[in-house]
Amino acid sequence: MLKNPGITKETIGEIIALYANKISTNRYIAAIRDAFASTIPITIASAFFVLINNVLLAEETGLLREIPGRTFLSELCVQGYNGTIGMLGIMVTFLIGYRLARSYGNDGALEGIIALACYITLIPNTLTIVGNNGESIQANGILTQTYTSASTMLLGILAALFGITLLCKLSTNEKLKIKMPDSVPPAIAKSFNLLIPALLTITVFALLETGIRTLTGVTVPELVIEVLQAPLVGGFQSLSGILLYVFLSTVVFIFGIHGSFVFGAISGPILLTSLQQNIDAINSGNVVPNIVTQSFLDAYVYMGGGGTMICLVITVLIASKRKDERMIAKLGGISSIFNISEPMMFGLPIVFNPIYAVPFCLTPIVATVSAYLATSWEWVKPTYISIPWVTPPILSGYLATAGDIRASLLQAVIILLGILVYLPFVLLSNKMIKEDL
Template sequence: METKQNPFIQKLLVVANVFASQKHILAIRDSFITLMPATIIASFWVLVNNLLLSPTNGVLKNVPWLTNLSAIGGQVYNATLGVFAILIAFLIGYNLATSYKDRDPLFAGIFSVIAFFIMLPATLKVTATNQKTVEVGAIFSQNEVSATGMFLAIIVGLIGTTLLCKFNTKKRLVIKMPDAVPPAIANSFNVLIPAFLVSTILGIVEYVCVTLLNSNVPDLIVKFFQAPLIGSFQSIFGILLYVFLSNLLWAFGLHGTFILGSIAEPVLLTAIQQNMDALKSGHALPNIVTKPFIDCFGWMGGGGVMICLVIAILIGSKREDYQAIGKVGALPSLFNVSEPIMFGLPVVFNPLLGIPLIVAPIVTVAIGYFATAVGLVARTSVLIPWTTPPIISGYLATNGDIRASILQVVLIIIGTLIYLPFVRLANREKPLN
């Protein structure tokens, strides 16, 4: 028997689905997913270098020949997260052009990287050892091409690729070559005029910023876009709003982390990059909220701190269906995969379990935020894989602070206590056939 859905829920689902399937949003999301192996590799070496091989506070700091091996991890980092903006620019161009069904998505990816570099300053101010600042040309700093420069890469990649794809559809801008010309050469000429026009437009924009505004595009992006976004996520209200919306979407059967991740991922990755840079230079870590912070304190067991629901089911559920699904979903939840429980019970479209699904992560993130703000636990400074099990993840993400693991245990207990009354209420419901 079908139940009539609430009109508000229907409208919310429509809006969420439209947002999640939008070309530009999908291009950002798919690009981050593609780069996940690279971020995990970089995260591993950042962890090893800081936790084990650091000559100042590493576990092996008294073994010089081992600490010297940190150069290996440094090189791997430079080739992964150190050029993250370049990689993300290419993938956004490629994925967006593919969704536009452009004739040459590979060149679109290459052109997206070109567009990114067009917007970077032609000279760089460098401070020498004698404290004298000089301008040097034809070099780029890691600050521009790493995750810190990711916002510029995303914005320029989206704009440049969109213009290129639109111009590619104009037949007047296509140079038609004779049929005898090999296809590879013909395709190169086909995109020549559109690429020339778009690169010229972007070059003019960069020139105007430098000459009329006495600034450059990266600085303007940071000032008017990146800094406000990061600042909003660093406030308790901003991060709790994000957590609320993510789990509200989960309650209606939509992958909230994926849908909102296109907005949140660049912000949270930039925040952890800033913390990592500060740790490397010996400065105080600037950000509380980062990607590993959310993974450690908001997504334990997956969306809705699902590991707490699993424990609550194993403790308080008398329903055979809940017990069976809880046991099946226990192992995935240890690695922060929530789908078996989320759709198996189900939790989605379940008014009873939907309440703690939204409330529990808000509580755990709020406690984690205040505990970090007052210094009870260290700020996150290591980008760990999101599949790292709870308790271990807190220790690793905070560069070896055992207090973060203890806090995770406390938060799991609190989350379980939030879920437990609702699980016991579900005992009165009739199991689904």
């Protein structure tokens, strides 16, 4: 019982929903979230290229390593990867600039290009190449995959947010607009209106890059990685850090708020960077540095959707005597196979249900700890394949680890543990309904 009779769980939910709505509708958060949503086809396509190359065509362990044309197919997959997730940082920077400009009422396309220009202005474009004889040459005007993929995506996000905000503010100043005759096509006239604001914006970023590099000897990407990106990625890689994120993104579901939707704009860039670092390590033959990636959460924690819902579906079908719960579990269980939990969330319901709130929050915690420890103890391979979030449990673990059957076994163990967590509460739900009758 709450001490203040005027405060109920419904009013608490309304307060949480109010603040969550403010976060999710913030123009900057929304721009990042929508930009990443737009890249889903690209990340899924890249997953197939990486999966085929690392599972089917791998030189020593690939199932199809002996087929004719393996080298050709492998190179095809590499090129597919280069054109998808290998360019993800560039794509996201453009899309954030586009989405943010749209929130200011602008067309967005030209602003997206300017966001990309701001980002490229901040990164090194000189590459030192050492030949076999030990001599080195410098090649200018080069963009390596370090700066086009997700490795330095955080810098691209910052460049887009700050650059387009500055551009949109400057573009409202009538003195900075170049007036064109009415006979000039609108698209051309708009481009000239943005000419001076774009020039000033890019100049600011060029001064920032040149000033930092001249005064400190450190490039802007190195500074951002050291000061911002490394601590953020490191925070998610600690057990306490990922547990806090999983708890926060899960507990809001109880109040009808989609946790992944609210927190996805924050976690998305960090977890994608972690995944990219794992891919780079595998490709270079180094030790995989990160335990937690987006694939880690999708494979081990969000099986069946929020609350590791597949566990509740199975528990209800096994132990519940309530016809209403069993019917909802049968219907919602089909979608839970593909990690869609809304039918169970609102049909059982989980939302504002004090009986199921505790196991709903506790099961993902158990899943996270189990998967984290198993990966850190090297019982299973780390996740480094980007998998579609709708990939069914058991299969998702196998794919995310590039064919480690132990990951599928780990998923089965986590599901069993989740069933044990949910079971007392399903029995309690049965007991309460009998008492009401």
